Amino acid sequence: MENPWFTFSFADFSYAFLSVLLEGVPFILIGTLLSGVIDQFLPSRVMVRLLPRNVFLGICLSGSMGLVFPMCECGVVPVIRRLINKGLPVSNAIAYMLAAPIVNPIVLLSTYAAFRGQNAAEFTLLRLGVGYIVAVIVALAVHNLPLQWILRRGVVSEVPSVAQRPRGAGFLFRVGSALRVAVIDFLDVMVFFVLGVAISALFSTSVNQELIMPLALNDWIATFSLMGFAAILSLCSTSDAFIAATLIAFPGVAKLAFLVFGPMFDLKLLFIYSAVFRKRFVAGLAVGLFVLIGLICVRLRVLGL
C-alpha cells in the first residue's frame, strides 16, 4: 500500500459531511412530517385493529408494509416512534423498521439496475428475501421482551393519544400539534443523524480504502468485514447496491451481507435508533443483526454466490 492508511483533510471531511446531510434531510423531513400526521390524525388503536391478531402473521404483514409505504432507513425511525405511540406493538414496528429500507420497490429496482450482468434477478430476490426473513426473525425475538428493555424512557408516554387532546381542539389546532410533533421528531433525529454522518464522513474521506481489499480472500472474513464496511459507510439503501456491485473482488455472499446489513444498521442509524431505543437494546440489535445476517449469508454460499 503506497498511501498511508489515514490522511485527514478537514476540507474533504466538510465536503463529504455536507453532501450526506443535504441528501438525507429531505428523507428525514418526509418521515417526520408523516410522524406528525400519524400522531394527530391516525386514531389510536386503529393500527391494532387493522393487524391480524396472530402475532406471527402480524409481524409478517408489518415486515412487508414497505412495499406499500416505502421508507428509507433515515425516515422510518420517526414514523415507527409515532406508530408505537398509536398502539402498534413494538415487535411489529421493528419488523417494519428493519424491512422497509430493503423490502420496498425503489430499492428493489435500484438493486436490479446495479447488478445488471451480475445475476441481477437472483441478487435482488435474495436481498429482498434475506432482508425480510431477518426482519421477521428479529421482530419475533423482540416480541416477548418487556417494553422497558427496548424503548427509551418517555418514548411511549411523551405524546398523549388523541383522547388526551384538549377538548374542542379544532382542525387548525391539530395541524399545529402535528407540526409541533414533526418538528420535535425532526430535531431529535437530526441531532443523531449529524453525529453519525460526521463519523461516516471521517472514515470515507480519511481511511485508505485499499485496507479492505485483503479481506476479500475468505468468505467468512469477507462477509463480516463488508458488513462492518457497510456500517461505517452509512450509505442510503437506494444507492448502496451501486457501490456493492463494484466490489468485484468480494464473493457474492459478502456483497449480499453488505446489502442487507447496511440498511438495517450503520453508524448514522446507531445514533438515530438511540433516539427511540435504549442503548443496551441498540447494542444487542447491532450484534444480533451482525451475527444473524452474517451466518445466513455465508450459508447461502451453497447457491454458488
Added chain:
Amino acid sequence: MTVSVQRYLSAGVLTIWGVMLGYFYYSGRVASYLHPAFHIWMGVSGIILVLLAAGMLFLPGTSESSCEPGCEQLHPQQTPVRGALAAIVLVVPLLVAAAVSPDQFGAATVNNRGYIERIDDLPSYTPYAEPALPVADDSQVASTGEENGSYLPKNEAGQIKAQTVDLLYAAEEPTMRADFENKEVELIGQFMPARETNAQGDRFNLVRMFVICCAADARPVAISVQMKKSESIAEMSWVKVTGKASFPVESGRRVPLVIADSVTLCDPPEETFIY
C-alpha cells in the same frame, strides 16, 4: 428551558437549516454535492423547513398558551443544557462545513478512494452489447459510424469533446474504440500526478468524479495523459487536455492514454460530476 424558549430555539434552528438548503439550491452550489435528481427535493425541503419555523411561532397547538390543564404532556421539556447542546450540534457543524467546504474533494480523499481505471470497476457498468465475433485484428472492427452526429460532439477545432469515462468504455469495447483511436480529442478533468505506470515521469492522471447519489459516494475515474514536457500543476486543478487518443496494451490489458498536445488550466465545467 421554558416551552417558549424551546419553541423559539426550534424555530431558529429550522430557519437556519431552511435558509442554508435554500442557499445551496438557489446559488447552484448543490450541483457540487448531489445528483440532479435530488436537487429539487433539497430546495423544497428548505422551503418546508422555513414554513415549519413560521408555523412553530404562529400556529395554535404549538405553544403552551393553547394548553389546557392536563395537556402539559404535549410539551416535553428539555433541560437548558441539553436543548442548547442539541441546537449547537444542529447548527454549528452545518455552518462551519458550509464555510470550509471547497465544493470538491482534494487529493487526500482521491488517493484514499483509489482510481477507477477499468470500465468494469465503474458502478452500474454493464456491457451494452454481446461481444462481437472475434477478429484477428482489432482495426477491422467498424466504428459506430456516428462520429459526425451528436454522439461525438466536437469543438471548433474539430476535436472530439470526450469524457474520461468515454475513453474507459472505448478501451474495453472495440466498436467504441474505433470511434476514438488516433483521433484528436479534448477532455476536461482534474490533474493528479501519476504514481504508477509512469517510468518516464511524463504522465499524469486526468480525473473526474463519478457520482451515484451524492459527493460522499463519489469515485475518481481516471485516464492517463502523456505530456510532451512536464508541467507544474497543483493537484486536483481543473485542466483542459487536447491531444490524440490511443489505447496501448500495458500490463496485459488495453488502457486509454491521451498523448497531449496541450495541457492548460481551465475553469471547472458547469457539471463537475459524471453520472
